[in-house]
Amino acid sequence: MNIAEMVEALTVAPLPLRISAFDGSATGPDDSPFRLDVANEQGLAYIATAPGDLGLARAYITGGLEISGEHPAHPYRMFDILQQLYKAVRRPDAATVVTLLRSLRRYNALKIQPIPEVEQTSRWRKALVEGLSRHSKERDKESVSSHYDVGNNFYELVLGDSMTYTCAYYPSADTSLEDAQDNKHRLVFEKLHLKEGDRLLDVGCGWGQMVMYAARRGVKSLGVTLSQQQYEWARAAIAEEGLEGLAEVRCLDYRDVKEEDFDAVSAIGILEHIGRDNYENFFTQIYSKLKPGGRMLNHCITYPDNRFRKTGSFIDRYIFPDGELAGSGTIISTMQDAGFEVLHEENLRYDYQRTLHDWCENLKAHWDQATTLVGEPIAKLWGLYMAGSEWGFEHNIVQLHQVLGIKLLDDGSRGDIPRRFWWQP
Template sequence: MTAPTTPTTRPPGRGEGAAGLLEPVLREVFAGPPPFALHLWDGSTTGPADGPRVRVRHRRALRRLLWQPGELGLADAWISGELDVDGDLGEALSAVRRALAGRVPARPAPRSWPALLSAAARLGAVGPPPPRPGGRAKVSGALHSRSRDRAVISHHYDLSNEFYALLLGPAMAYSCAYYTQDDQTLQDAQEAKFDLICRKLDLRPGTRLLDVGCGWGALARHAALHHGARVTAVTLSARQHAHARALVAEAGVADLVDVRLCDYREIPADAYDAVSCVEMGEHVGRDEYPAFAARLHGLLRPGGRLLVQQMSRGATAPGGGAFIEAYITPDMHMRPLGQTVDLIEAAGLEVLHTEAMRPHYARTIDAWRAELTRRQDRFTALVGRPTVRLWQLYLAGSSLAFAEGRMGVDQILARRPGGARETVRPAAWCGS
């Protein structure tokens, strides 16, 4: 007798298996075939072969989307490793956005739900909500109360000084750099940004500078070391405070820089020659910004200068989106540049100059992304794989937002009226 042969099996192909069950759902959502290829956990595929390739590694990703449709469900699946893309994440996100141009995913009509739920059940996607990955912010209390603001800042900025040092490089600046040459390094571009701010503020030896939201102290160190300024630097982050103190001591300028751990509302009244606020105003809040601008006015002496570097968004999208609110920095509020200028002027300050820096931010974030990719194993050892994947998504999406002009960042230079008679001369930062 001939031994029976074991039937060979092949993985399901395009339009078969899980893909065959999912394809009608996708057609319902996208009013046609999906604009990207899906490779599912059983080896089946659907969607155009020449588009971006998305891999659903576990049916649990579909369950997340049933319980939490949209951005947060997708983010949770990505962070958990249940969803992936082939190639560079930023390029894939950009390709999907282009493919979706003019096509808004729709919520299925009520008549479609029985068939959709039947397909979901056959796919094994029906069940209790999966556990959320770690990393979501846990904040409570009144919006923009001091305790809540402190918790928000701590969630994001107290992640790990070692993580940020690895990501940001020696400049340790978590803000838009200023590229003056095509081949400039991130470090040099950050130093150029620090110097641009110092020259716009007309810092000189003995000038009293207040740096509100000082981060890890890089600008304060630069202002003291290279311009001789006497700096009061303020942060809400305990880890930033410790690092900034060590940084200025190592640079030998601890006698010129006083680093304080406090809220901007707790800064004692004084008359500073200059005030800087680099990408901190986004955390203040919509309703609180007029009082914030008035506070900055009150902390300047007559004739003193203010430099605000701040991100902007369109009036219809003032926040960072559901993912940013949940995982990165809750309670952020951004507005168009013109509205911020209006608020600064309403506080009694004279706006002298604005400078758009949007393309610089896309390049800055891409440098951070490259470092995250290059040293991924080291980052994973520091903070774990889910946090690394969270940051991959965060940085890829942020770079795309600036590159496509959906977000901007600007420097606004203002002056408190009064003081000594001004001398008309070329702008100090132009090198004249």
């Protein structure tokens, strides 16, 4: 069998795109604008030895699998095509399996290939070989750094002037990314009922934009991040704005914050890194940091249901090592068990779809600069991940929920919190 015949043996016609290979074979509609080209034996071996998203990602970022029809910074429509291709896959009979294995051996495609340099160690190997318990402070810092310490200059290209790596909040169709991110910070600020003279703790603060937003409005704000590069960027930005008296960022694990009696805590995009087994401890610790009447807003990616499942190998090894998601119901119930009265929750998944679209377009507009800064494999990896995430939010594979809770006063009241919602949607 040549490579095209192998594809045909594993799928039901018609194929949704054109597939070609280095051996000169091809299959699928010749007039399709979307094409996959298996460029070399190594690419075929990655696909054969790690079937699924991990093998495809390895082949793609190393140049062994090439995509035509879309820019590598934003291969969004390709995910629809791949879904159609997955649905066309069929289980071969025993005789066909034997023939496939012989054919793959002839192309040296059953030989285990070197793991790409940008791939992270798998969960089990970290535990077995490196001896790092999952979500220990050491391992969390390593996992966060692997994702966020790609380089501030690269993030500036992707995130734009807002320098905010979480879901924005778009009030209208023509809102820019920067204005939508500022609007998200406004929404969080208002939901937390912050006012001049209050104290805010922002856990997982990124480049400090929520901290600075609150400080500009007279709120004394402390942010913590495990990323050294984020910390250095945020500290410089705070100094440049002259906000040192009200804004502070530390390179610190949230578990090591000593201060208490905060009026509010914001957790914007940190829960994805905490681990589901640690939710109870996380929300209990946040609860202990608040004064009676204090508020907490959790903003994170979720599943659309509350069934447990691990993230795929691609996400774990390339994007968010040790990352885990849950449903909004799991988050709400855990917050309630920790003592919070949950006042409000909402799903912003379409806002995150649009945020990711804008990030992809930023990467596309600065592609040459990005590949110069981090190399083509990492730039392609980010395009693949962000476009796939955009597709996932559109198709309700994942969601983004904000949950607002309050630590009640001893008499069970909410203090000065209004009876009705007090923020502007």
